[in-house]
Structures are given as structure tokens and as C-alpha cells.
Amino acid sequence: MKEALKKELDKILDDMIKEAEIECALPEYTVEIPNNRDHGDFAANCALKLAKAFRKNPLEIAGDICTRINHPMVESAEAVRPGFINFRISNSFFEDMIRDSIDSDKHFRSDMGGDKRVMVEFVSANPTGPLHIGHGRNAAYGDSVARILEAAGYSVQREYYVNDAGKQMLNLSKSILARYHELIGEKYPFPEDGYKGDYIMDVAKVVYANEGKKVYLMGENEALKVCLSYGLDEIGGSIKDDLAQFRVEFDEWFSEKSLYDKGDVQECLDELRVKGHVYDKDGAVWFASTKFGDDKDRVVQRQNGEYTYFASDIAYHRNKYKRGVQTSIDVWGADHHGYVKRLDSAVKALGYDDRDFEVVLIQMVNLVKDGERVSMSTRAGEFITLKWLLDEVGIDASRFFYLMRDFQAQFDFDLDLAKKRTSDNPVYYVQYAHARVCSLLSKAEEQGVEFKSGENLSLLTLDDEQAITRKILELKGIVESAASHREPHRIVYYLQDLASMFHSYYYNTVIIMPDNPELTGARLSLALAVASAVRFGLGLLGVSAPERM
Structure with a gap:
């Protein structure tokens, strides 16, 4: 309804500008619902925005606009000081829309997005442990944004970026192998940066149940590969199960490792080198991110030949845009705020000026139980899982509570309130x-x-x-x-x-x-x-x- 009124006003303003024979673009103005119903159903400030160009009293301009309004939904239009226009919508128009709204949601949906292709990449938690309540806020937010964008006329793809490469995978495999050795009564050093949750022992038990002592008899590298395979299957499977229970589905689970297997990472760096944005220094390969406003250049390949996580992230976003994505919305935790500028620099360096790159930083969520905050640490294995929360308070309460505060604000999830069956x-x-x-x-x-x-x-x-x-x-x-x-x-x-x-x-x-x-x-x-x-x-x-x- 507001959109129809705006279109009518745009047409009138365009005609008035042409008649006045002045060089003036359509002004940016608002059509809002007044706080006071006595002022009508909608109020517009377009006459105020035209006053300077027309060199007229805005009240006079508003009066002229009112005489030109000819739309069946408008019952009356009144110019009021200092130059606002108050509109009253005909009751019959409201009645028609209410009648249609009973059996259809068409009046709630919009074509604003014009079918523009948007990818919402969210959660993307490392497959090194179960999802915790912090991931839940990210999941609820990303999925809801995707639903809202679809309702607003966008073509939306939901994607989970699986970080299945790098040092964290080595730490995961070593953690599982250490617990496996415990099961068979042998010793193996637990990694200093290993994962200590009970779920690691659960994976080790699956390894032992399926492989027996064969893993113990393997060379270390082969044993680590077996443990990693089981770890990704078990932990990744639990993540998918938890998200499905949470009513979150993805169109694509994109593997970071695939970027290396297909040579995309090196190909991306070669492209940046040709463009003059990658250089060698001190035996490492650097991305010249300061050219694009970052505070310092960034290493993309270390002296030992290993790629950094940043290198694969650049290649991943290149891959997104090559798939035809017009807007990439990345939903990250607030602790990644320092990473935004460097990745934005990389997108610009690749030449995707015609594409949108957005990062949404989700603030922390704290679980409050019995009036006290519950602390957690993923690596130490001290955390509240998303699955526990869903079983405790239910899916509906979990999703609603996660979404009822601005994502930019830290949020205390009141467990006791969420469980209440009262108003x-x-x-x-x-x-x-x-x-x-x-x-x-x-x-x-x-x-x-x-x-x-x-x-x-x-x-x-x-x-x-x-x-x-x-x-x-x-x-x-x-x-x-x-x-x-x-x-x-x-x-x-x-x-x-x-x-x-x-x-x-x-x-x-x-x-x-x-x-x-x-x-x-x-x-x-x-x-x-x-x-x-x-x-x-x-x-x-x-x-x-x-x-x-």
C-alpha cells in the first residue's frame, strides 16, 4: 500500500518537475505512518524536499500535489504546515486487502528484491565439536534473514562453509587418536591445542568399534587420516542433525578442502599476482591489502609453503561470485571483526566492484540459568550444546528468543523465562x-x-x-x-x-x-x-x- 502511494507520488513529482522546466532529480522523501491517527494513514514530506528547487513555499507545493492525487485507494489528501501531506486511505481499500489476507499472504510479500541472487553463508562452525548455544544465535539469525529476503523478492541460497582443512584438522585427528589409545590401554601424547570434550572420546569409541586395533598398527600419518575421517563424519553429522532439528537447512555444504583439491586457492593467488596485488617478501607470499584500505598487508602463503586461512577465504569468495552470486552476506561471530576489512580488500582486488560483500557480526549470547550466567569453552569441552537447549526449552522458544534482540547487542538467554507457559x-x-x-x-x-x-x-x-x-x-x-x-x-x-x-x-x-x-x-x-x-x-x-x- 505504501509502495503504491509512493509510485503515485513519484509520477506526480516527475510531471511537476517537467512542467516547471527545471533540472531536478526526484527528491529522496519518506512516506510514513503517523504516530497520531488524527494525521491520517500516511504522511509524506516530498513537498518539503522540493521547496528549494522550486523556490516555493512547501505548503503551496503540497497543496498542488494534493490536487493531482488520483488513486482509488486515496480517500483524501491534505496539505498541512509546514509542508507535509496527510493521506487517508479509503475503508473499501482496507477491506479488500483484509479480505485477501485471510486466505493469502500475497499482501505480506514484496517484489523489492527483483529476484536478485543473494547468498547467506552462516553458522560455518568448525567441525571440531558440537554446536553450542552461541552457534544457535548465528543459525537462527542467518536462516531468518534468508526467509525474510525470500519474502522480499530475492533469490536466496543458504550455504555452510565447512572448514575441513588446516591445523585445526590436525589437532582434531590427534585428539581422537589420543583417546583411541586410551581405550586400548596405550599411550599417545594429547596435543597441547587438542579438543577435550567428551564427544572426542565418543568418536574414538566409534573408531575402535569399526577398526579394532588396526589403527594402532598403522603408521601415525595413516592413523591420523582414519581418525580425521571418522571425526568429520561423526561431528559433521551431529552438526547437520542439530541444525535440521532447529529447522535450518542449507542448499550447499561447501568444503574448504575442495578449494585445495581443485587448485582454486593457487589459481586465485595467481590471478591476484597478475593484477599486481600479490608479491613475495621474506620467503612468503603477501597480499597487498593496504592498497584497498587495510592497515597492513597480509600473508597468504607462509615460508614453509603452507597457505593461510586467509588464502582459502579469498578463493572461497571468488568461487561464490563465479557462481553468479550478486550479494554475499557472511554471518560471523563478533570476535571476527578484525577480519572484515582484509576480506573486503580481497574482494575489491579481485575486481568484483559490481558485487556486494556484506559481513554481519553476531554478538555473544550468554545462557542465564537460575539467575546466573553459564560460562563455556569449546576447546576445554565446557559448553552448553545447541541440542541440549532445544531439548530443554524447545525449538520455537529457542528461535524466538535468539531473534528478539538486535544482533548487534549482546544477549542473555533467560532459560527460566523461555520455559514458562504464560504470557x-x-x-x-x-x-x-x-x-x-x-x-x-x-x-x-x-x-x-x-x-x-x-x-x-x-x-x-x-x-x-x-x-x-x-x-x-x-x-x-x-x-x-x-x-x-x-x-x-x-x-x-x-x-x-x-x-x-x-x-x-x-x-x-x-x-x-x-x-x-x-x-x-x-x-x-x-x-x-x-x-x-x-x-x-x-x-x-x-x-x-x-x-x-
């Missing part, structure tokens, strides 16, 4: 709005009330009904805003507001009146539209909309 729990409060609508429909059927949804909507004249109607139709704009800013918490805030409005309406209004079937039908239709908006919004968060609670 104090925000996810319960929102879901109950949907369940309440379903309950109303059941009660209407029990009382023999028959109605056809979408009829008699003109009877919805209460202030609460008008406010709920307009709130429902805000959802499309919220989706676009959440997509543009990559902020799922905007959907959460919207759902909490809509749920609050509906619960209040439910308590203060008699909805089912068998002796007044027309008004009953209209109010139940409004409730159905609320349920549709809540269901759609929860779906963007990966949260279910139960019919009973």
Missing part, C-alpha cells in the same frame, strides 16, 4: 494470539454460528478494529525494512505489537454474538486476518503457529 514468555504470548483465533472459530462452530469470511467488513468501526486492520497491513513494509537492514528482530517487535493489540481487543470486545451473525462474521474475519499475519510472521522466524496451547 510473560514472549513467544508464548505471540503464539497464543494465533491459537486464540483458532479457539474462537471452534467456539463459533459449537454455538452454531455460520459466517462467510470477508463479508460485512464495513461493520468494523471500533477504534481497536481500525487500528488492528492498519497494523495487519503494515507487515509488508516491516518485511521490506527487515530485509533491507538484515534485522529479523523487526518482525519480532511487529508480532509482539499485533499480538498485544489482538489480546486487548479480545478481552474488551464481544466477538461471538449468535444474535448478530453479520457483526460476528466481520469480527471473526478480522481475527482470521490477524492469524494469517501472525502465522506468516512466525514463519519468517522459523517458529510454528500452533492451533492449541
